[in-house]
Structures are given as C-alpha cells and as structure tokens.
Amino acid sequence: MSSYPHLLAPLTLGSLELPNHVVMLPMGTEMGTHEGLFTEREIAYYTERAAGGVGLVMTGISAVSQDYEQINPGLCRVDTDDALPGLTALAESIHAVGGRVSLQLTAGLGRNINVVDPERLPISASDNPHYAHPEVLCRPLEVDEIATIVRRFGEAAARAKAAGIDAIDIHGHTGYLIDQFMSPVWNRRDDQYGGSVENRCRFAVEIIQAVKAAAPGLPVSFRLSVDHKFPGGRTREESQRIAVVLAAAGLDFILADDGSYEAMDYVFPPYYLGDGCMVPAAQALKEVVDIPVVACGNLDPDTAEQVLAAGHADVAGVGRGLIADPQWCAKLADGRREDIRPCIRCNAMCVGNAFFALPIGCSVNAQVGFERERVLTPAQTPKHVVVVGGGPAGLEAARVAAERGHRVDVYERDAALGGVLRPAATPDFKKELHAMIGWWERQIARLPVTVHLGVEITADSPELAGADEIVLATGSTPLVPGTIPGIDGPNVVGVIEAHLGADLGRRVVVAGGGLSGADLALELAQAGREVTIVEMTDEIARDLIVINRITLLRDLAAAGVRTLTGHTVLSVDEGGVVARGPEGDVRVDADTVVTAFGVRPATTLAEQLTAAGRTVRTVGDCVSPAKVGEAINGGFLVGAAI
Known part of the structure; x- marks a missing residue:
C-alpha cells in the first residue's frame, strides 16, 4: 500500500x-x-x-x-x-x-x-x-x-x-x-x-x-x-x-x-x-x-x-x-x-x-526555465574530476558532473557535508534547506562519486595530481574587524559556531543584522533568550528578498528581539557591547556576543594553484559570497560544462 x-x-x-x-x-x-x-x-x-x-x-x-x-x-x-x-x-x-x-x-x-x-x-x-x-x-x-x-x-x-x-x-x-x-x-x-x-x-x-x-x-x-x-x-x-x-x-x-x-x-x-x-x-x-x-x-x-x-x-x-x-x-x-x-x-x-519581470528560475533546480537547453547528456570523454569543498556549490557540481559520466572525488575538510548549509539551516523554519544536504547525499550515493571527509586540500596535495578537472568550492571566511577592542574575548563567538551549538548565555547581542545574524537572533529569541541585534546600516536583513523580510521583521518583533539599526559596535567586554548610534553611545548588556559581520571569499587555494600553472574552475562563495541559489545554480553550470 x-x-x-x-x-x-x-x-x-x-x-x-x-x-x-x-x-x-x-x-x-x-x-x-x-x-x-x-x-x-x-x-x-x-x-x-x-x-x-x-x-x-x-x-x-x-x-x-x-x-x-x-x-x-x-x-x-x-x-x-x-x-x-x-x-x-x-x-x-x-x-x-x-x-x-x-x-x-x-x-x-x-x-x-x-x-x-x-x-x-x-x-x-x-x-x-x-x-x-x-x-x-x-x-x-x-x-x-x-x-x-x-x-x-x-x-x-x-x-x-x-x-x-x-x-x-x-x-x-x-x-x-x-x-x-x-x-x-x-x-x-x-x-x-x-x-x-x-x-x-x-x-x-x-x-x-x-x-x-x-x-x-x-x-x-x-x-x-x-x-x-x-x-x-x-x-x-x-x-x-x-x-x-x-x-x-x-x-x-x-x-x-x-x-x-x-x-x-x-x-x-x-x-x-x-x-x-x-x-x-x-x-x-x-x-x-x-x-x-x-x-x-x-x-x-x-x-x-x-x-x-x-x-x-x-x-x-x-x-x-x-x-x-x-x-x-x-x-x-x-x-x-x-x-x-x-x-x-x-x-x-x-x-x-x-x-523584476525576469523569467522564473529556482534556487535548487537550475534547469527551471531551461528545460530544453540544460538537458544533461553523457560526456563524450569521461574525466576524473576533483571537487574541493562539500558545500552547496561543490555538491551540485559533483552531482551534475557524475550524472554526465565523470568520476568524481569530493574532498571536504569538515567531518560532514553541507558547508555553510549546516549552520545556516539549524532553525526549524529552515528544515527544508537542511534537507538539501540529505538529498545530495542520496543522489551522489548512486553515482560515481567518492566523498572524502576530514581532508583539507592544499596546493601540493597529492589528491590533485591525477585530476583532469579541478573544481574549487572552498566557500568563504568570516569577517571579524580586528580593530574592535575585546572582539577576541572569551564571551565572543562567531555566528557559525552559534548556529552549530556553541554555549551561549541568556542575554545575547548579535553584532551584524544581515540574514545570517537576523535568522540566528530569531532562533535564539524563540528559544527563550533575550536578544539584541546591533546593525550599522538602517535596515535589518537588507540582503533578504522583501517578501521574506516582511515575515522576518514581524517574527523578530513578536519574539521580542531588540534591534539597534544605524549603530556601530565600538567595543566588547565581559558584560556586553558599546555601540555608537545617531543619538550617541549606548551600552547593551549581554552574556554572549555573536559576531555576524559578513564573509569574504576564500581565494587562497585558487590563487596558489593558478600560480602553479594549474587550471581550476571556481564556484560559489569563493568567487563571490552570495545566496544559496547562486551557489547551486553555479555548481550546476560548472558540472554541466565539464
């Protein structure tokens, strides 16, 4: 039945x-x-x-x-x-x-x-x-x-x-x-x-x-x-x-x-x-x-x-x-x-x-709107493809390349696949995003893809020697302004670590009100914590599509999240943060400060390999940090082009 x-x-x-x-x-x-x-x-x-x-x-x-x-x-x-x-x-x-x-x-x-x-x-x-x-x-x-x-x-x-x-x-x-x-x-x-x-x-x-x-x-x-x-x-x-x-x-x-x-x-x-x-x-x-x-x-x-x-x-x-x-x-x-x-x-x-009067696409399905053009056909010459990075861009590139008949090795330095999706998708309201990791794992399990976890690839790694194609999906690294006094204190954690279960106090300041910081603030507040977002621009989650942002702002307000827009973090100490806003300096008491200042591309490996004369394909946040849809669509196109 x-x-x-x-x-x-x-x-x-x-x-x-x-x-x-x-x-x-x-x-x-x-x-x-x-x-x-x-x-x-x-x-x-x-x-x-x-x-x-x-x-x-x-x-x-x-x-x-x-x-x-x-x-x-x-x-x-x-x-x-x-x-x-x-x-x-x-x-x-x-x-x-x-x-x-x-x-x-x-x-x-x-x-x-x-x-x-x-x-x-x-x-x-x-x-x-x-x-x-x-x-x-x-x-x-x-x-x-x-x-x-x-x-x-x-x-x-x-x-x-x-x-x-x-x-x-x-x-x-x-x-x-x-x-x-x-x-x-x-x-x-x-x-x-x-x-x-x-x-x-x-x-x-x-x-x-x-x-x-x-x-x-x-x-x-x-x-x-x-x-x-x-x-x-x-x-x-x-x-x-x-x-x-x-x-x-x-x-x-x-x-x-x-x-x-x-x-x-x-x-x-x-x-x-x-x-x-x-x-x-x-x-x-x-x-x-x-x-x-x-x-x-x-x-x-x-x-x-x-x-x-x-x-x-x-x-x-x-x-x-x-x-x-x-x-x-x-x-x-x-x-x-x-x-x-x-x-x-x-x-x-x-x-x-x-x-914006553009033909619709899909963040997780790059073939939407291209049903005739983006048909995956067998490659004329099967190759050995090495993908460095097991996040959304790397996994999609690996899946698509393998669908075309290539033999793919995926190297991920962490102990699990998913890259940025694992911390980003911890809230229950993002369970479908988290489900994408399991979907990729099931798809590549039936394809000629071998996953190597806990392996960090460097420019001289022997794993690259026999590769016909190298795809770099090395992601990004957090931005943490070193000029802020106390930003390296024991009560400061990064937004990724916070999403992954770092020990947080009852009162939390999230320094940075982009999508990552705002989603964390909502998750923490719904779990009963007292949360304040400090954001230097005039808007919370300004990088979020306006429709979603309507709900996010309403939910943040309903959960009691305090938002200080137009405020810049001046210093951090064991009791909280001091921020400067339009009406002067303000102190926000907190047990934990979470840094969510954004990210920058992780370009080191690409630069080293290029300097050594290797041809590489880069995709995802290591090219330019963006939303998951850009990463997945980019991964599809890279995999289809091999």
Whole structure:
C-alpha cells in the first residue's frame, strides 16, 4: 500500500479524470513574449511538470482584456485570436505526455497594477487609492465596462476550449480586480455591483457563468483568498459567505488561500511561515461548500497527505515544490519520497525573478526555465574530476558532473557535508534547506562519486595530481574587524559556531543584522533568550528578498528581539557591547556576543594553484559570497560544462 494513499488516489474534478489529488498551482512565469503570447520555453516548462505526473497543471494568469488595463510585458494574454497557436501548442504538448492543463484567466490587477499610466488611470471597484502610489485614485469601472470584461471572459474561454485546454481557473484572489469587487474594504458602490454579498459577488458570478456558457464541459475553478491578513481586509466569515455564492454559480472546485498585497508574504509564503500555513483557509471553505476545495501554502508531501487524510481539504495545491522538482508526483508514486528535491521556500529566483519581470528560475533546480537547453547528456570523454569543498556549490557540481559520466572525488575538510548549509539551516523554519544536504547525499550515493571527509586540500596535495578537472568550492571566511577592542574575548563567538551549538548565555547581542545574524537572533529569541541585534546600516536583513523580510521583521518583533539599526559596535567586554548610534553611545548588556559581520571569499587555494600553472574552475562563495541559489545554480553550470 502507498504511503500517500490520499494524494495518489485518482480524482474527478468536473468532467476531468485525474491520476492523483495534486494540482500545480497557478504561478506567473514571465516567459511569454512581450506581446503576451505563449512561447516554446514556457510550454516546455509546463510540459515538464505534466510529464512528472501532476494531476492538473494550472498556468499563470492570462489577461482576457486590454480594454481598460494593459497587461505587464511577459505575462500572457488571450484576448485575441493571436493567442490560439500558443494555446493549442501548450495543450497538445501537455496532452502528449498524458497531462491535463487549466488556463487561469484574469480580469486584471486594478489598484495593484505595477505601473501607473498618467494617460489612463488604474481601474477598480471604487475610487480606491493605488496600492503603491496612494496619491493616485483609481477610476471605478462603469456598468457597461463591467459587461465588456465579462464578455471578454467568455471569448477567452471559447478560445481555450477551441485550443484543447482542459479547464479554466478564474483569478479572484489576493486583492486583484475581481477581489476588489468582492471585498467591502475596496467596494463602496451603491449600484447592483455593491452593497450586499450577493451584489459584490455579481461581477464574479457573471464571469463564472460567461465562462461556463462559452466553454461547455470544461471544469471551472476560482481562487479565493479567505483571510486578507490586514486590518479591514476580508476575514473567514465573509469569505465563507462569498464561497457559497460562487459555488452556487456553477463552480466545479475552488482554491483557498490567504493574503493580499498588504500581507504579501502570505501570497508567496516564505520558510518562516512553516508547513501548511494556509490550510485553515481550506478548512473554512470545506465547512460551507460541497464542491472540492484545494489547499495550498507550503505543502510538502507529508503535510499534504495529512491534510487530505484529515479532511481539511480535498486536493493538494503545490506550486514552488513543483518548480523545485517537476517529478514530485512521479517520485511519490514510485516510492521515492526521499528523492524529491526540497523546495527551500526562499522565493529568491522564482518570485524574486518575477518581481523584476525576469523569467522564473529556482534556487535548487537550475534547469527551471531551461528545460530544453540544460538537458544533461553523457560526456563524450569521461574525466576524473576533483571537487574541493562539500558545500552547496561543490555538491551540485559533483552531482551534475557524475550524472554526465565523470568520476568524481569530493574532498571536504569538515567531518560532514553541507558547508555553510549546516549552520545556516539549524532553525526549524529552515528544515527544508537542511534537507538539501540529505538529498545530495542520496543522489551522489548512486553515482560515481567518492566523498572524502576530514581532508583539507592544499596546493601540493597529492589528491590533485591525477585530476583532469579541478573544481574549487572552498566557500568563504568570516569577517571579524580586528580593530574592535575585546572582539577576541572569551564571551565572543562567531555566528557559525552559534548556529552549530556553541554555549551561549541568556542575554545575547548579535553584532551584524544581515540574514545570517537576523535568522540566528530569531532562533535564539524563540528559544527563550533575550536578544539584541546591533546593525550599522538602517535596515535589518537588507540582503533578504522583501517578501521574506516582511515575515522576518514581524517574527523578530513578536519574539521580542531588540534591534539597534544605524549603530556601530565600538567595543566588547565581559558584560556586553558599546555601540555608537545617531543619538550617541549606548551600552547593551549581554552574556554572549555573536559576531555576524559578513564573509569574504576564500581565494587562497585558487590563487596558489593558478600560480602553479594549474587550471581550476571556481564556484560559489569563493568567487563571490552570495545566496544559496547562486551557489547551486553555479555548481550546476560548472558540472554541466565539464
């Protein structure tokens, strides 16, 4: 019997018979043409996930209208017949691998639109302030304009059906235009589209009906945010009433999530929010509707199975997990749960790229967006490759080189693999990052890779003599300013040692408020310690993607962490630190001072080998300290190039 009987059981959604209870959630790819049409690159991305066995692939948003709002470049549009060839190619490609595809249709962003055009005011349900530019008031849609958008939904649905698309999803969540009509915080109309729940849902209901009439037989779903997570936003009880109205309009299933632009971290939940962070939203809708409910929000296979088994939802929605590993479902079906590459929930190269209108990538999967180009093929001439450093860059380079048929020796000076990941991933909220170490260990165990632990390689080490290729992934070394009096005192430890379990007192000062220091401060405070961060810049964790930073700062405040930004450490003594800030010097009492001043590349070995005439490939922090995604992606490219 399968360990995941609920996830892997066949599923019926409307007229669709699906092989399992997993759907790939809609996520923008930014892979479309500038005009918003599907590209071969985007089709290959979706097809790879369908081939990996997911029950239903749901695309990112596709605009049904350009009448009153211009879609952002790179996002898709289906408002003209020019979209038909791309839609047809998408459906045919996914069907060719046995998959099914749902097209998500959007009415637009409304008050959330990225760029304010002075020639055309943003639209909304009422005269709401624009989200990013509150001095700009949106223009309420006229009744005839609402009718035009509803008609455009029908036209787009007809194109989808003609192209062979299997289902339609309506983009109604997180404060976008349809949501602005449904929510009293944004809808102050006094016509038939405002006032009561039924009136505020009228726009959405007319859209559902138009889609079903134009594409008969296609299942229709709707994505609803149950809790907007900001004061005045929609809450559970209001959303339950809305869900009842939408279900009665003819929905076949409904997707439940939380968040809004005012609570952006719930739209793209980072690792701080933990497993299944939006399952309560699905539970709330399960209480009031009879149609299947899709749960989402940091669902790994085990959490997803538990949610379905408990009856909290009917279907598991997986987004970034399927970016990280398109074979998520196939590996579960094959009994290979341990081989699923973990999504580390960092948001760095998926959401982070999309925020800058760049095609999405993935911190742990360098083939995302390059499904056709970065196919690993056998090397023409197998080589002996020596990799120095068993951190993320070195392990990925070793894995990829071995996948191509090379014989690889990995030398790690510590007693365990993982490099910087071992200390960085000690908090429970980073358990998926820590799981990457075990994933690499399992992958290289089946490949021609030999790991040598506790071996430090120098320029004259005999282990390098027979190498055809040398890859240096030697990482970085901590920066500790030697000019600070007392910085070498007995009560001072480095951030890495602190993460790895060094003896710390009850009162801790973390000197340095970058991501490493801030995460440690949160971990220590949640464990009951009294923590102060001293940071010389004006921001904590300024190197962290803004979405994740929202949660981090909220959690630091909730845990009682004191933050002194704009302060420079002047001295350390046995009783704490003295720091200088905008209002003068301040003393912070502490039992332990943790240094988290940053790192610098460990370049010595590369310089020595190069000087000796050896050709080396360098990757990861020894080139330039960066995030784990850059290290892993760099390791992939180095391994693939050998």
